[in-house]
Amino acid sequence: MSITKKGIAVSPGFAEGNVVLINQARTIVDKKKIKKNKIYFEINRLQKAVEDSIQEISELKKSSNYKLKSEHIDILDFNILILEDEILASEVIQKIKKELINAEWALNSVLTEKSKNYSKVKDIYMQERLADFYYIGERIIKNLRGNSDNILELSKKSILVAHDLSPVDALKYCKNKNVIGLLMDLGGATTHTAIIAKSLSVPAIMSLGDISQVLQPGKKVYMDSYKGIVAWQLKKDEKDEILKLKDEYNLIEENLLELSKLPSRTKDGLEILIKANIEITSELSSAIRYGAQGIGMYRTEFLYTTNERFPTEDEQFEDYKKLFNNNGFDSVTIRTLDIGGDKNFLHKDEINPAMGLRGIRYSLTNTNTFIEQVKAIFRVCIDANKKIRILLPMVSVLDEIIEAKSIIEDLGNQAGANGLFEIGVVIETPSAAIMSKEISEIVDFISIGTNDLVQYILAADRNNEELRPILNYYQPAVIRIIKYIVKKVKRGTYISICGEMANDILSLPLFIALKINELSMNCHSIPIIKSVINELDHNECKIAFDKCLQMRKSDDINAILKQLINQKIKKAKSIIKYEI
Amino acid sequence: MKKKLKIINKLGLHARASSKFVEITNKYKSEIFIEFNDIKVNAKSILGLLSLAISFNDEFEIFIEGEDESEALNEIINIVNNKFGEPE
Numbered sequence: 001m002s003i004t005k006k007g008i009a010v011s012p013g014f015a016e017g018n019v020v021l022i023n024q025a026r027t028i029v030d031k032k033k034i035k036k037n038k039i040y041f042e043i044n045r046l047q048k049a050v051e052d053s054i055q056e057i058s059e060l061k062k063s064s065n066y067k068l069k070s071e072h073i074d075i076l077d078f079n080i081l082i083l084e085d086e087i088l089a090s091e092v093i094q095k096i097k098k099e100l101i102n103a104e105w106a107l108n109s110v111l112t113e114k115s116k117n118y119s120k121v122k123d124i125y126m127q128e129r130l131a132d133f134y135y136i137g138e139r140i141i142k143n144l145r146g147n148s149d150n151i152l153e154l155s156k157k158s159i160l161v162a163h164d165l166s167p168v169d170a171l172k173y174c175k176n177k178n179v180i181g182l183l184m185d186l187g188g189a190t191t192h193t194a195i196i197a198k199s200l201s202v203p204a205i206m207s208l209g210d211i212s213q214v215l216q217p218g219k220k221v222y223m224d225s226y227k228g229i230v231a232w233q234l235k236k237d238e239k240d241e242i243l244k245l246k247d248e249y250n251l252i253e254e255n256l257l258e259l260s261k262l263p264s265r266t267k268d269g270l271e272i273l274i275k276a277n278i279e280i281t282s283e284l285s286s287a288i289r290y291g292a293q294g295i296g297m298y299r300t301e302f303l304y305t306t307n308e309r310f311p312t313e314d315e316q317f318e319d320y321k322k323l324f325n326n327n328g329f330d331s332v333t334i335r336t337l338d339i340g341g342d343k344n345f346l347h348k349d350e351i352n353p354a355m356g357l358r359g360i361r362y363s364l365t366n367t368n369t370f371i372e373q374v375k376a377i378f379r380v381c382i383d384a385n386k387k388i389r390i391l392l393p394m395v396s397v398l399d400e401i402i403e404a405k406s407i408i409e410d411l412g413n414q415a416g417a418n419g420l421f422e423i424g425v426v427i428e429t430p431s432a433a434i435m436s437k438e439i440s441e442i443v444d445f446i447s448i449g450t451n452d453l454v455q456y457i458l459a460a461d462r463n464n465e466e467l468r469p470i471l472n473y474y475q476p477a478v479i480r481i482i483k484y485i486v487k488k489v490k491r492g493t494y495i496s497i498c499g500e501m502a503n504d505i506l507s508l509p510l511f512i513a514l515k516i517n518e519l520s521m522n523c524h525s526i527p528i529i530k531s532v533i534n535e536l537d538h539n540e541c542k543i544a545f546d547k548c549l550q551m552r553k554s555d556d557i558n559a560i561l562k563q564l565i566n567q568k569i570k571k572a573k574s575i576i577k578y579e580i
Numbered sequence: 581m582k583k584k585l586k587i588i589n590k591l592g593l594h595a596r597a598s599s600k601f602v603e604i605t606n607k608y609k610s611e612i613f614i615e616f617n618d619i620k621v622n623a624k625s626i627l628g629l630l631s632l633a634i635s636f637n638d639e640f641e642i643f644i645e646g647e648d649e650s651e652a653l654n655e656i657i658n659i660v661n662n663k664f665g666e667p668e
Contacts, residue, residue, distance in 0.1 A: 074595065074596050074599070075595060077599060078595040078596065078598075078599045078626075081599055081602065081626045082626050082627055082630075085625050085626050085627045085628075086625070087622065087625040087627050087628055088627050113631075114627055114630065114631040115630075115631070117617075117631060117632060117633035118633045120633070121633045121635055132595060132630070133630075
């Protein structure tokens with residue numbers, strides 16, 4: 001009998017592969033067969049790694065640099081006790097001998113076996129013990145590998161399974177070609193990790209509850225991340241069924257590529273530019289593949305977070321230069337550093353980082369970092385002789401814009417980059433929305449940052465799953481604030497929409513009604529959005545939008561938009577196959 | 581000899597409690613086993629003990645055999661009933 005589990009599909013696709021479990025230490029363990037004459041070599045490695053681990057902890061305990069509290073010493077002693085446990089070593093050795101497998105895999109299976117009872121225990125204190133098993137495993141495996149961080153030797157198509165994965169680790173792992181899917185206990189569609197998976201076209205399902213505890217390493221699983229379903233232990237007919245689905249999905253992908261060639265124009269001729277949001281320059285190929293008409297936003301944080309340090313001006317120059325490498329994009333928008341919120345590599349202790357020192361606030365208090373970034377941007381403008389739009393995130397007051405503008409313009413003068421750049425801001429705070437008229441008078445363009453704007457307008461944390469009923473794009477307050485911004489800005493101001501709402505099919509009529517100039521979204525969404533735009537009509541959207549503005553509840557707005565979309569969208573619906 | 585015991589400290593057989601437990605069992609020459617949910621493990625192995633995931637209010641059985649069995653049993657009963665020295 002097959003087992004299935006449903007979660008939130010955050011990155012569409014279909015995958016079949018073997019489970020690779022990533023424990024909290026984010027170590028990947030791969031199963032390797034060993035030759036009979038290597039058994040003792042493998043056992044020696046294990047024993048040495050266990051001894052090294054004991055040694056490390058003992059040194060940590062002795063080290064006078066650590067003023068350890070008694071509870072910490074208890075934990076260290078506890079770890080040593082487990083490492084010295086003869087049962088651990090003997091069972092792992094048994095496994096190596098019997099199954100002819102590598103020490104890492106044998107150790108992982110013994111610890112998984114020993115910890116399996118914890119997944120059944122309801123007691124939260126006891127569930128935390130699971131972490132102890134992870135830590136032990138992590139330490140030994142680290143020593144088995146001689147401390148090397150080279151943990152991605154995946155020999156076959158693998159589906160990563162984790163309790164939780166940071167955006168940085170997700171990026172590190174998903175870049176590996178053998179990683180074909182991602183399953184997580186936690187997380188949701190708006191997390192950064194989801195955005196990464198989507199941007200790298202790795203199918204991902206999140207909020208699966210306890211998937212990291214129920215799936216054993218090496219198990220063959222099927223994931224349908226159009227519907228958010230994971231399945232394993234399939235019988236023959238069930239397997240056929242699911243493989244049929246896979247063919248359908250492949251057809252969808254082909255159709256998408258067809259759609260990507262469409263012009264993004266409504267039936268009555270209104271043109272909206274569809275551009276790509278990217279996090280890393282390796283996504284440029286997907287942007288081209290899916291028909292982006294430019295880079296609407298290059299988020300620059302990754303250069304910072306992957307290395308956990310500030311990149312040099314040269315490093316940034318080399319990276320930004322790739323934006324223009326033989327891809328024919330004439331229009332590129334670079335968003336300056338937006339660390340903070342869930343992408344804070346500085347690990348600063350802010351009680352409320354979403355409202356803390358982030359975006360332009362950070363750049364203006366650490367001007368050296370800001371100056372290096374802007375200098376790197378100008379070097380690329382001159383090098384490629386292309387215009388770049390500089391986008392400033394998280395502005396809340398005019399002073400910030402004036403100060404940043406004067407720094408940028410001075411640097412532009414010095415670099416001789418005049419005429420090669422434009423300055424714009426992200427409207428994502430309520431105060432910037434209210435001041436949008438005055439802001440538009442001093443910038444070249446604006447971008448409405450829907451992810452943050454929605455959470456700030458509703459005062460609802462977008463990472464809190466329990467706030468889902470409040471946190472949606474169809475709240476009257478959300479559509480009214482967007483309308484307010486569009487109506488208040490100076491005539492002719494170039495307006496783009498970024499954030500996940502830009503690729504929400506139901507929200508499209510709103511943007512068409514408002515004659516937004518540009519929508520910037522993850523590459524994979526571009527074809528479908530283009531197709532939907534092709535089947536809509538500005539006038540119809542305008543009528544629906546005016547109706548929405550009369551509504552008092554998000555359900556009513558949602559119903560109006562749904563009706564319009566379901567009536568009009570034939571082609572896109574036939575392709576994506578699910579009810580909108 | 582064997583005896584049924586109940587874990588009455590809130591945190592269950594967590595890190596510190598199980599460390600204390602095996603510290604005691606290892607002092608004795610007798611063979612000591614614990615059975616819980618039909619699984620029997622060597623009570624001198626912390627890994628075995630932990631794998632049982634014994635929580636607050638769980639009942640388990642202890643089996644001791646050897647020259648110092650009564651002393652061992654006494655000390656085990658004491659530490660369990662004293663909640664491993666924990667306040668609750």
